[in-house]
Amino acid sequence: MQRAVVLGGSFAGLMAARVLSDFADDVVVVEPDRLDVEPTGPGAPHRQQLHALLAMGHLQLERFFPGVVKEMTEGGALVGSGSAVEFYVDGLCRPSLDVEMLGASRPFIESAIRRRTQGLANVRFIAGRGQGLVMQGDRVRGVRYVPAGQEAATTLTSDLVVDAMGRSSRLSTWLEEHGWPAPPLDRMRVDLGYATAVFRRGEELDGTVIAHSAPGPDSGYQPTLCEPGALAAVEDNRWTVVLAGYAGHRPTRDPYEFLRRMRRGVDPLRKVADSCSLLSDVDTFHFVESRRRRFSATSRFPGGLVAVGDSVASVNPIYGQGLTLATLQASSLASYLHSGTSAHAHVPARDYFRRADVFVNAAWKLSTTADLAQPHVTGPYPRGYPLLRWAGDAITRASVRSPEINAAYMDVVHMRQHPRVLTSAHILLKTARINLSR
Ligand SMILES: Cc1cc2nc3c(=O)[nH]c(=O)nc-3n(C[C@H](O)[C@H](O)[C@H](O)COP(=O)(O)OP(=O)(O)OC[C@H]3O[C@@H](n4cnc5c(N)ncnc54)[C@H](O)[C@@H]3O)c2cc1C
Structure with missing residues (x-):
């Protein structure tokens, strides 16, 4: 390709630009926020919330940007594995076996991959806001965008346009403006509240890098019975702590309430609340729907x-899938471009979407099936939901007691395996045996 244009220079846009740098002479990223110093612009206000990068995301980052994890750890990030990654369900800690996770804030991770992307000779960034598509017959031939500080739109021709404009992307409207149908939109209202705060980190937790706590089947998945939250040891000797709640139980910006809720949580949250000083305000985010x-x-x-990142799917963040999904979509884009099917630019990139759907649909199914356990989430229910729910509960319970089930479960949670591995006859029989002997 001569030129590829990526609209949106946040996490998914950067990943896409990195992939495209192997296939196009000129890759242009158009982004309205000033992200050159620290990625904190208004285009993605959720950047300030705690972001966990799942084990598969960690792997993919290193694949596309070799050495980036070392670069981040030299800058103060941490990498946790084994007992440094604690995963609690219903207050019980289960081993995280061979999971490796990065302890770093989202702006820190994004800055690192932005620096690496900026260092690619054929990638350039333009400050501006995408405003529409330029069509030629049955294909997109470029974009219209308004450069920062100007009022009039200008045109940029390209062989491929990537929508990485996040969950508020206007791509569907732009397609309709040109007489193309908008892709069907699935929605599930979850009414989730998130609150993040930063604490000074000392020696209070021996070696912990990530601790995550969620309600499970024994508390009926009720956040009111088991406080959901997580903490990560991040750069500059800090803890980032997030608490979550649904509907009437959403956390507020009140720091005293935040500390009270931490003290109702699992051991690491209690210890940080009791021994560390709070360094920031409590930052909240209301996530209305997947x-x-x-x-x-x-x-x-x-x-x-093509489209990548949240513009394709934005699911309940409590499962920490978004960044990892963006890395897997980048991987799908790379394999699509390698396959040669992309050589005919007038042909829709169905082969890319088919590849990416494997991950998107898995993430959607996993998160929405789990969300349906909340009484205020009223559907839509997938086919076979009661069976899915029953199997999910049984496997979650068995994973506390069996290292083998735990390993399979963690592989799915960390997106290293497709959820269907949990429905193999072997896993289901073993699960039944463990739960019956309980
Ligand atoms: C509260 C919360 C917590 C989360 N926690 C986690 C977590 O722990 N782990 C995890 O993996 N994921 C998490 N996520 C999900 C993760 O944040 C998203 O999946 C991720 O940000 C998607 O990246 P993106 O680049 O697709 O979109 P975004 O990060 O939303 O970026 C979109 C970009 O597009 C730009 N843009 C918008 N309009 C235009 C335009 N017209 N032209 C050009 N550019 C435009 C914006 O300025 C922005 O920079 C969380 C999300 C939320 C809301």
């Missing part, structure tokens, strides 16, 4: 156009 745009289901779609 969304998925089903690009594969459109009857007609133009060539020369």
Whole structure:
């Protein structure tokens, strides 16, 4: 390709730009926020919340940016494995076996991959806001965007356009403006509240890098019975702590309430509340609904156009899938471009969407099935939901007692395996045996 344009220079846009740098002479990233110093712009206010990068995301980051993890640890980030990663369900800690996770804030991770992307000779950044598509027959031939500080839109031609504009992407409207159907939009209202605060980190937790706590089947998945939250040891000797709650139980910006809730949580949260000084305000975020745009289901779609990141799917963040999903979409884009099917730019990139759907659908199914356990989440229910729920509960219970089930469960939680591995006859029989002997 001569030129590829990526709209949106946040996490998914950077990953896509990195992949495209192997295939296009000129890769242009158009982003309205000033992200050159520290990525904290208004385009993605959720950046300030604690972001966990799952083990698969960690692996993919290192694949596309070799040495980036070492670079981050030299800058103060931590890498946790074994007992440094604590995963609690219903207050019980289960071993995290061979999971490796990064302890760093989202702006820190994003800065690192932004620096690496900026260092690629054929990638350049333009400060500006995408405003629409330029069409030529049955394909996209470029974008219209408004450069920062100007009022009039300008045009940039390209062989491929990537929508990385996040969950508020206006791509569906732009397609409709040109007479193309918008991809069907799936929604599930979850009404989740998030609150993050930063604490000074000392020696209070022996070696812990990540601790995560969630309600499970024994508390009926009720946050009111088991406080959901997580903490991560991050750069500059700090703890980032997040608490979550649904509907009427959403956390507020009140620091005293935040500390009270931490003290109701698992051991690491209690210890940090009792022994560390609070360094920041409590930053809240209201996540109203999970969304998925089903690009594969459109009857007609133009060539020369793909979408990545939250613009495709933005799921309940409590499962920590978003960044990892973006790395896997980047991987799908790379394999699509390698396959040669992309050579005909007038042909819609269905092969890319089909590859990426494997991950998107897995993340959607896992998160929405779990969300349906909340009484205020009223559907839509997937086919076979009662069976899925029953199996999910049984496997979650068995994973505390069996290292083998735990390893399989963690592989799925960390997106290293497709959830279908948990429905193999071997895993289900073993699960039944363990739970019956309980
Ligand atoms: C509260 C919360 C907590 C989360 N926690 C986790 C977690 O622990 N782990 C995890 O993996 N994921 C987590 N996520 C999900 C994660 O934040 C997203 O999946 C991730 O930000 C997606 O990246 P993105 O680049 O697709 O979109 P975004 O990060 O939203 O970025 C979109 C970018 O597009 C730009 N843009 C918008 N409009 C235009 C335009 N017209 N033209 C050009 N650019 C435009 C914006 O300025 C922005 O920079 C969390 C999300 C939330 C809301």
